[in-house]
Amino acid sequence: MRDFNFDLMELCAPGVRGLKPYEPGKPSAELQREFGAKDVVKLASNENPLGPSPKAIAAVRDVVANLAIYPDGQTHELRLAIAKKHALAPECITFGDGSDQNIEFLARTFLQPGYNVVISRHAFAVYAIVAQAVGATVHFAAAHPVTHPRTPYGHDLDAMLACVDERTRLVCIANPNNPTGTWLYRTNLLQFLERLPQKVLAVVDEAYSEYVQEPEYPDCSQWLQQFPNLVVTHTFSKAYGLAGLRIGYSLSHPRVAELLNRIRQPFNVNNLAQAGAMAALSDSEHLKNTLRSNRAGKRQLESGLQALGLNWIPSICNFLTVDFKKPALTIYEALLREGIIVRPVHNYDLPNHLRITIGLPDQNARLLQALKKVLAN
Numbered sequence: 001m002r003d004f005n006f007d008l009m010e011l012c013a014p015g016v017r018g019l020k021p022y023e024p025g026k027p028s029a030e031l032q033r034e035f036g037a038k039d040v041v042k043l044a045s046n047e048n049p050l051g052p053s054p055k056a057i058a059a060v061r062d063v064v065a066n067l068a069i070y071p072d073g074q075t076h077e078l079r080l081a082i083a084k085k086h087a088l089a090p091e092c093i094t095f096g097d098g099s100d101q102n103i104e105f106l107a108r109t110f111l112q113p114g115y116n117v118v119i120s121r122h123a124f125a126v127y128a129i130v131a132q133a134v135g136a137t138v139h140f141a142a143a144h145p146v147t148h149p150r151t152p153y154g155h156d157l158d159a160m161l162a163c164v165d166e167r168t169r170l171v172c173i174a175n176p177n178n179p180t181g182t183w184l185y186r187t188n189l190l191q192f193l194e195r196l197p198q199k200v201l202a203v204v205d206e207a208y209s210e211y212v213q214e215p216e217y218p219d220c221s222q223w224l225q226q227f228p229n230l231v232v233t234h235t236f237s238k239a240y241g242l243a244g245l246r247i248g249y250s251l252s253h254p255r256v257a258e259l260l261n262r263i264r265q266p267f268n269v270n271n272l273a274q275a276g277a278m279a280a281l282s283d284s285e286h287l288k289n290t291l292r293s294n295r296a297g298k299r300q301l302e303s304g305l306q307a308l309g310l311n312w313i314p315s316i317c318n319f320l321t322v323d324f325k326k327p328a329l330t331i332y333e334a335l336l337r338e339g340i341i342v343r344p345v346h347n348y349d350l351p352n353h354l355r356i357t358i359g360l361p362d363q364n365a366r367l368l369q370a371l372k373k374v375l376a377n
Protein backbone atom coordinates (compact mmCIF):
# COMPACT_ATOMS: atom_id res chain seq x y z
CA MET A 1 0.00 0.00 0.00
CA ARG A 2 1.32 3.46 -0.87
CA ASP A 3 2.34 5.43 2.24
CA PHE A 4 1.65 9.06 3.17
CA ASN A 5 4.25 11.53 1.95
CA PHE A 6 4.30 13.29 5.35
CA ASP A 7 4.32 12.28 9.00
CA LEU A 8 0.79 11.03 9.73
CA MET A 9 1.28 11.91 13.40
CA GLU A 10 0.93 15.59 12.42
CA LEU A 11 -2.73 14.97 11.62
CA CYS A 12 -3.39 13.00 14.74
CA ALA A 13 -4.89 14.57 17.88
CA PRO A 14 -2.07 15.22 20.39
CA GLY A 15 -3.58 12.90 23.00
CA VAL A 16 -3.64 10.01 20.55
CA ARG A 17 0.05 10.37 19.57
CA GLY A 18 1.49 8.75 22.67
CA LEU A 19 -1.45 6.49 23.40
CA LYS A 20 -0.90 2.80 24.03
CA PRO A 21 -4.18 0.94 23.41
CA TYR A 22 -5.79 -1.33 26.00
CA GLU A 23 -4.36 -4.85 25.92
CA PRO A 24 -7.22 -7.30 26.31
CA GLY A 25 -6.84 -10.91 27.39
CA LYS A 26 -5.86 -13.19 24.53
CA PRO A 27 -8.96 -14.76 22.96
CA SER A 28 -9.07 -18.57 23.11
CA ALA A 29 -9.49 -18.80 19.33
CA GLU A 30 -6.21 -16.90 18.85
CA LEU A 31 -4.30 -19.39 20.96
CA GLN A 32 -5.95 -22.21 19.03
CA ARG A 33 -4.74 -20.63 15.76
CA GLU A 34 -1.23 -19.98 17.03
CA PHE A 35 -0.42 -23.22 18.82
CA GLY A 36 -3.08 -25.54 17.46
CA ALA A 37 -3.98 -25.96 21.12
CA LYS A 38 -7.25 -27.71 21.82
CA ASP A 39 -9.17 -27.40 25.10
CA VAL A 40 -7.92 -23.91 25.76
CA VAL A 41 -8.64 -22.65 29.27
CA LYS A 42 -9.03 -18.88 29.35
CA LEU A 43 -8.73 -17.34 32.78
CA ALA A 44 -7.71 -13.93 31.53
CA SER A 45 -10.65 -11.53 31.42
CA ASN A 46 -12.61 -12.04 34.63
CA GLU A 47 -15.54 -13.51 32.71
CA ASN A 48 -18.15 -15.56 34.56
CA PRO A 49 -17.23 -19.23 33.97
CA LEU A 50 -20.91 -20.21 34.44
CA GLY A 51 -21.87 -17.89 31.60
CA PRO A 52 -24.97 -15.71 31.80
CA SER A 53 -28.32 -16.57 33.31
CA PRO A 54 -30.30 -19.01 31.14
CA LYS A 55 -33.07 -16.42 31.28
CA ALA A 56 -30.76 -13.87 29.66
CA ILE A 57 -29.88 -16.32 26.90
CA ALA A 58 -33.56 -16.99 26.24
CA ALA A 59 -34.34 -13.26 26.20
CA VAL A 60 -31.55 -12.58 23.71
CA ARG A 61 -32.82 -15.42 21.49
CA ASP A 62 -36.27 -13.88 21.44
CA VAL A 63 -34.92 -10.52 20.34
CA VAL A 64 -33.02 -12.03 17.41
CA ALA A 65 -36.37 -12.01 15.59
CA ASN A 66 -36.37 -8.19 15.80
CA LEU A 67 -32.93 -7.31 14.57
CA ALA A 68 -34.29 -5.11 11.78
CA ILE A 69 -35.52 -2.50 14.22
CA TYR A 70 -33.40 0.10 15.96
CA PRO A 71 -32.94 -0.30 19.69
CA ASP A 72 -34.81 1.90 22.14
CA GLY A 73 -32.46 4.88 22.41
CA GLN A 74 -33.73 5.59 25.93
CA THR A 75 -33.37 1.99 27.10
CA HIS A 76 -36.65 2.65 28.81
CA GLU A 77 -37.60 -0.69 30.36
CA LEU A 78 -34.15 -1.47 31.69
CA ARG A 79 -33.78 2.10 32.92
CA LEU A 80 -36.85 1.67 35.12
CA ALA A 81 -35.58 -1.65 36.44
CA ILE A 82 -32.18 -0.21 37.33
CA ALA A 83 -33.71 2.91 38.87
CA LYS A 84 -35.73 0.60 41.10
CA LYS A 85 -32.74 -1.56 41.97
CA HIS A 86 -30.76 1.45 43.21
CA ALA A 87 -33.79 3.43 44.48
CA LEU A 88 -32.88 6.37 42.22
CA ALA A 89 -34.69 8.49 39.65
CA PRO A 90 -34.46 7.15 36.07
CA GLU A 91 -32.78 10.44 35.03
CA CYS A 92 -29.71 9.48 37.07
CA ILE A 93 -28.80 6.67 34.65
CA THR A 94 -26.61 6.82 31.55
CA PHE A 95 -26.20 3.61 29.57
CA GLY A 96 -22.97 2.56 27.96
CA ASP A 97 -21.87 -0.03 25.45
CA GLY A 98 -20.05 -1.64 28.38
CA SER A 99 -19.10 0.47 31.37
CA ASP A 100 -15.81 1.22 29.63
CA GLN A 101 -17.89 3.49 27.45
CA ASN A 102 -19.38 5.17 30.52
CA ILE A 103 -15.85 5.92 31.66
CA GLU A 104 -15.06 7.28 28.22
CA PHE A 105 -18.17 9.52 28.37
CA LEU A 106 -16.89 10.97 31.64
CA ALA A 107 -13.48 11.71 30.16
CA ARG A 108 -14.89 13.27 27.00
CA THR A 109 -17.41 15.35 28.94
CA PHE A 110 -15.19 16.66 31.73
CA LEU A 111 -11.56 16.40 30.62
CA GLN A 112 -9.57 18.41 28.08
CA PRO A 113 -5.94 19.43 27.59
CA GLY A 114 -4.66 21.27 30.64
CA TYR A 115 -6.80 19.26 33.06
CA ASN A 116 -6.09 16.02 34.84
CA VAL A 117 -7.53 12.85 36.29
CA VAL A 118 -6.22 11.32 39.52
CA ILE A 119 -5.93 7.54 39.69
CA SER A 120 -4.10 5.03 41.83
CA ARG A 121 -0.88 3.50 40.54
CA HIS A 122 -2.29 0.01 39.93
CA ALA A 123 -5.79 1.08 38.89
CA PHE A 124 -7.86 -0.22 35.97
CA ALA A 125 -6.15 0.74 32.68
CA VAL A 126 -9.14 2.29 30.92
CA TYR A 127 -9.12 5.44 33.11
CA ALA A 128 -5.70 6.55 31.89
CA ILE A 129 -6.37 5.60 28.27
CA VAL A 130 -9.57 7.61 27.90
CA ALA A 131 -8.01 10.60 29.67
CA GLN A 132 -4.93 10.60 27.48
CA ALA A 133 -7.07 10.21 24.35
CA VAL A 134 -8.69 13.59 25.02
CA GLY A 135 -5.33 15.22 25.77
CA ALA A 136 -5.70 15.36 29.55
CA THR A 137 -2.95 14.43 32.00
CA VAL A 138 -2.95 11.50 34.42
CA HIS A 139 -1.80 11.99 38.00
CA PHE A 140 -0.82 8.63 39.45
CA ALA A 141 -1.15 8.44 43.22
CA ALA A 142 1.13 6.05 45.10
CA ALA A 143 -0.67 2.85 46.08
CA HIS A 144 -0.53 1.16 49.44
CA PRO A 145 2.83 -0.54 49.98
CA VAL A 146 3.30 -4.29 49.59
CA THR A 147 3.53 -4.49 53.36
CA HIS A 148 0.05 -3.01 53.93
CA PRO A 149 -1.75 -5.50 56.18
CA ARG A 150 -5.15 -5.43 54.46
CA THR A 151 -4.80 -4.01 50.96
CA PRO A 152 -1.27 -4.27 49.57
CA TYR A 153 -1.10 -2.47 46.20
CA GLY A 154 -4.59 -1.06 46.89
CA HIS A 155 -5.85 2.52 46.61
CA ASP A 156 -4.38 4.95 49.15
CA LEU A 157 -7.14 7.54 49.39
CA ASP A 158 -4.98 10.08 51.26
CA ALA A 159 -2.33 9.87 48.55
CA MET A 160 -5.05 10.30 45.92
CA LEU A 161 -6.44 13.36 47.65
CA ALA A 162 -2.94 14.83 47.84
CA CYS A 163 -2.71 14.56 44.02
CA VAL A 164 -5.85 16.64 43.47
CA ASP A 165 -5.16 20.22 42.34
CA GLU A 166 -7.16 23.10 40.73
CA ARG A 167 -6.80 21.37 37.37
CA THR A 168 -8.26 18.04 38.51
CA ARG A 169 -11.67 17.26 37.05
CA LEU A 170 -11.99 13.53 37.77
CA VAL A 171 -10.81 11.05 40.36
CA CYS A 172 -11.37 7.41 39.40
CA ILE A 173 -11.62 4.80 42.12
CA ALA A 174 -12.32 1.16 41.41
CA ASN A 175 -13.98 -0.48 44.39
CA PRO A 176 -13.01 -3.29 44.33
CA ASN A 177 -10.03 -2.62 42.09
CA ASN A 178 -8.84 -4.56 39.10
CA PRO A 179 -6.09 -5.91 38.89
CA THR A 180 -5.45 -5.96 42.65
CA GLY A 181 -8.80 -7.30 43.92
CA THR A 182 -8.53 -4.94 46.89
CA TRP A 183 -11.48 -2.99 48.26
CA LEU A 184 -12.22 0.10 50.34
CA TYR A 185 -14.19 0.40 53.55
CA ARG A 186 -17.31 2.55 53.78
CA THR A 187 -15.84 4.93 56.39
CA ASN A 188 -12.68 5.61 54.37
CA LEU A 189 -14.49 6.25 51.13
CA LEU A 190 -17.05 8.44 52.85
CA GLN A 191 -14.32 10.55 54.46
CA PHE A 192 -12.62 10.86 51.09
CA LEU A 193 -15.81 12.12 49.42
CA GLU A 194 -16.37 14.61 52.23
CA ARG A 195 -12.90 16.06 51.72
CA LEU A 196 -12.94 16.09 47.90
CA PRO A 197 -13.75 19.54 46.40
CA GLN A 198 -17.17 19.58 44.73
CA LYS A 199 -15.56 20.72 41.47
CA VAL A 200 -13.91 17.33 41.15
CA LEU A 201 -16.08 14.41 40.05
CA ALA A 202 -15.48 11.22 42.03
CA VAL A 203 -16.03 8.18 39.79
CA VAL A 204 -16.47 4.99 41.78
CA ASP A 205 -16.28 1.96 39.49
CA GLU A 206 -18.24 -0.91 41.03
CA ALA A 207 -17.69 -3.47 38.25
CA TYR A 208 -17.13 -6.24 40.82
CA SER A 209 -19.54 -5.07 43.53
CA GLU A 210 -21.74 -8.17 43.25
CA TYR A 211 -18.87 -10.31 44.50
CA VAL A 212 -18.46 -8.33 47.71
CA GLN A 213 -20.66 -9.44 50.57
CA GLU A 214 -18.88 -7.64 53.38
CA PRO A 215 -20.85 -5.41 55.76
CA GLU A 216 -18.13 -2.72 55.52
CA TYR A 217 -18.44 -2.52 51.72
CA PRO A 218 -20.39 0.57 50.64
CA ASP A 219 -23.07 0.66 47.96
CA CYS A 220 -22.08 4.11 46.72
CA SER A 221 -25.31 4.62 44.78
CA GLN A 222 -26.87 5.38 48.16
CA TRP A 223 -24.62 8.43 48.55
CA LEU A 224 -25.68 10.19 45.36
CA GLN A 225 -28.23 12.33 47.22
CA GLN A 226 -25.46 13.62 49.44
CA PHE A 227 -22.66 14.12 46.87
CA PRO A 228 -23.70 15.76 43.58
CA ASN A 229 -20.16 15.19 42.27
CA LEU A 230 -20.33 11.40 42.74
CA VAL A 231 -20.63 9.06 39.75
CA VAL A 232 -20.97 5.29 40.18
CA THR A 233 -20.44 2.84 37.32
CA HIS A 234 -21.73 -0.71 36.96
CA THR A 235 -21.46 -3.42 34.35
CA PHE A 236 -23.21 -6.59 33.23
CA SER A 237 -19.87 -8.02 32.03
CA LYS A 238 -18.63 -9.59 35.25
CA ALA A 239 -20.93 -11.35 37.74
CA TYR A 240 -23.85 -11.23 35.28
CA GLY A 241 -21.72 -13.00 32.68
CA LEU A 242 -22.68 -10.80 29.73
CA ALA A 243 -19.28 -9.43 28.67
CA GLY A 244 -20.00 -10.24 25.02
CA LEU A 245 -23.21 -8.21 24.92
CA ARG A 246 -21.51 -4.96 26.01
CA ILE A 247 -23.71 -3.12 28.47
CA GLY A 248 -22.98 -1.01 31.52
CA TYR A 249 -24.29 2.16 33.11
CA SER A 250 -23.40 5.09 35.28
CA LEU A 251 -25.42 6.59 38.12
CA SER A 252 -25.04 10.29 38.79
CA HIS A 253 -26.77 13.55 39.51
CA PRO A 254 -29.36 14.04 36.74
CA ARG A 255 -27.53 17.17 35.55
CA VAL A 256 -24.32 15.19 35.13
CA ALA A 257 -26.27 12.45 33.35
CA GLU A 258 -27.78 15.04 31.01
CA LEU A 259 -24.28 16.17 29.99
CA LEU A 260 -23.06 12.60 29.52
CA ASN A 261 -26.06 11.81 27.36
CA ARG A 262 -25.23 14.72 25.04
CA ILE A 263 -22.23 12.82 23.68
CA ARG A 264 -23.80 9.37 23.84
CA GLN A 265 -24.82 8.02 20.42
CA PRO A 266 -28.55 7.27 20.56
CA PHE A 267 -28.26 3.57 19.75
CA ASN A 268 -25.14 2.68 21.70
CA VAL A 269 -26.88 -0.15 23.56
CA ASN A 270 -28.27 -2.72 21.13
CA ASN A 271 -31.52 -4.69 21.29
CA LEU A 272 -29.87 -7.89 22.45
CA ALA A 273 -27.99 -6.18 25.25
CA GLN A 274 -31.10 -4.40 26.55
CA ALA A 275 -33.13 -7.61 26.65
CA GLY A 276 -30.30 -9.75 28.02
CA ALA A 277 -29.51 -7.32 30.83
CA MET A 278 -33.18 -7.01 31.76
CA ALA A 279 -33.53 -10.79 32.11
CA ALA A 280 -30.19 -11.13 33.92
CA LEU A 281 -31.28 -8.61 36.55
CA SER A 282 -34.32 -10.70 37.37
CA ASP A 283 -32.37 -13.92 37.96
CA SER A 284 -31.07 -13.65 41.50
CA GLU A 285 -30.66 -17.43 41.63
CA HIS A 286 -28.02 -17.36 38.91
CA LEU A 287 -26.18 -14.59 40.72
CA LYS A 288 -26.18 -16.68 43.89
CA ASN A 289 -24.80 -19.66 41.97
CA THR A 290 -22.12 -17.41 40.52
CA LEU A 291 -21.01 -16.25 43.96
CA ARG A 292 -21.06 -19.79 45.33
CA SER A 293 -18.99 -21.10 42.42
CA ASN A 294 -16.56 -18.21 42.82
CA ARG A 295 -16.09 -18.83 46.54
CA ALA A 296 -15.38 -22.53 45.96
CA GLY A 297 -13.05 -21.78 43.05
CA LYS A 298 -11.19 -19.26 45.12
CA ARG A 299 -10.61 -21.76 47.93
CA GLN A 300 -9.40 -24.29 45.38
CA LEU A 301 -7.01 -21.87 43.70
CA GLU A 302 -5.74 -20.45 46.97
CA SER A 303 -4.88 -23.82 48.44
CA GLY A 304 -3.27 -24.89 45.15
CA LEU A 305 -1.20 -21.72 44.94
CA GLN A 306 -0.19 -22.10 48.55
CA ALA A 307 0.96 -25.64 47.91
CA LEU A 308 3.14 -24.26 45.12
CA GLY A 309 4.65 -21.76 47.56
CA LEU A 310 3.17 -18.76 45.76
CA ASN A 311 1.82 -15.48 47.15
CA TRP A 312 -1.08 -13.46 45.83
CA ILE A 313 -2.78 -10.16 46.61
CA PRO A 314 -5.78 -10.80 48.92
CA SER A 315 -8.75 -10.46 46.57
CA ILE A 316 -12.47 -10.03 47.12
CA CYS A 317 -13.17 -10.46 43.38
CA ASN A 318 -13.33 -13.27 40.84
CA PHE A 319 -9.58 -13.24 40.22
CA LEU A 320 -6.29 -13.64 42.06
CA THR A 321 -3.20 -11.65 41.17
CA VAL A 322 -0.21 -13.83 41.88
CA ASP A 323 3.30 -12.64 42.71
CA PHE A 324 6.05 -14.70 41.04
CA LYS A 325 8.83 -12.53 42.54
CA LYS A 326 10.47 -12.20 39.10
CA PRO A 327 9.31 -10.96 35.68
CA ALA A 328 6.25 -13.08 35.00
CA LEU A 329 6.00 -12.86 31.19
CA THR A 330 8.00 -16.05 30.66
CA ILE A 331 5.58 -17.90 32.96
CA TYR A 332 2.66 -16.39 31.03
CA GLU A 333 4.14 -17.65 27.77
CA ALA A 334 4.92 -21.09 29.16
CA LEU A 335 1.30 -21.35 30.34
CA LEU A 336 0.13 -20.45 26.83
CA ARG A 337 2.05 -23.45 25.52
CA GLU A 338 0.05 -25.55 28.01
CA GLY A 339 -3.17 -24.12 26.55
CA ILE A 340 -3.85 -21.82 29.51
CA ILE A 341 -4.43 -18.09 29.07
CA VAL A 342 -3.97 -15.82 32.08
CA ARG A 343 -3.33 -12.09 32.15
CA PRO A 344 0.01 -10.32 32.32
CA VAL A 345 -0.25 -7.10 34.32
CA HIS A 346 3.10 -5.43 33.54
CA ASN A 347 1.14 -2.55 31.99
CA TYR A 348 -0.37 -2.03 35.46
CA ASP A 349 3.12 -1.60 36.85
CA LEU A 350 3.03 -5.15 38.24
CA PRO A 351 5.65 -6.93 36.09
CA ASN A 352 6.13 -9.81 38.55
CA HIS A 353 2.44 -10.66 38.79
CA LEU A 354 -0.09 -12.52 36.67
CA ARG A 355 -3.83 -12.11 37.09
CA ILE A 356 -5.78 -15.36 37.12
CA THR A 357 -9.55 -15.41 36.81
CA ILE A 358 -11.25 -17.91 39.11
CA GLY A 359 -12.72 -20.62 36.89
CA LEU A 360 -14.71 -23.81 37.24
CA PRO A 361 -13.17 -26.66 39.27
CA ASP A 362 -11.64 -28.45 36.26
CA GLN A 363 -10.30 -25.19 34.80
CA ASN A 364 -8.68 -24.27 38.11
CA ALA A 365 -7.22 -27.75 38.36
CA ARG A 366 -5.73 -27.50 34.87
CA LEU A 367 -4.25 -24.10 35.66
CA LEU A 368 -2.67 -25.41 38.86
CA GLN A 369 -1.33 -28.49 37.11
CA ALA A 370 0.17 -26.40 34.29
CA LEU A 371 1.62 -23.94 36.77
CA LYS A 372 3.28 -26.74 38.68
CA LYS A 373 4.85 -28.06 35.49
CA VAL A 374 5.96 -24.62 34.30
CA LEU A 375 7.49 -23.67 37.65
CA ALA A 376 9.40 -26.97 37.84
CA ASN A 377 11.19 -26.19 34.54
Ligand SMILES: *Cc1c(COP(=O)(O)O)cnc(C)c1O
Nearest residue numbers: 098099100124178207235237248
Ligand atom coordinates in the same frame (compact mmCIF):
# COMPACT_ATOMS: atom_id res chain seq x y z
C1 LIG B 1 -14.13 -5.26 33.49
C2 LIG B 1 -14.10 -3.94 34.13
C3 LIG B 1 -14.91 -2.87 33.68
C4 LIG B 1 -15.82 -2.88 32.56
O1 LIG B 1 -16.07 -3.58 31.67
P1 LIG B 1 -17.19 -3.43 30.56
O2 LIG B 1 -17.18 -4.77 29.97
O3 LIG B 1 -16.73 -2.34 29.63
O4 LIG B 1 -18.46 -3.07 31.25
C5 LIG B 1 -14.87 -1.68 34.34
N1 LIG B 1 -14.08 -1.51 35.38
C6 LIG B 1 -13.29 -2.47 35.85
C7 LIG B 1 -12.48 -2.20 37.05
C8 LIG B 1 -13.27 -3.71 35.23
O5 LIG B 1 -12.44 -4.66 35.67
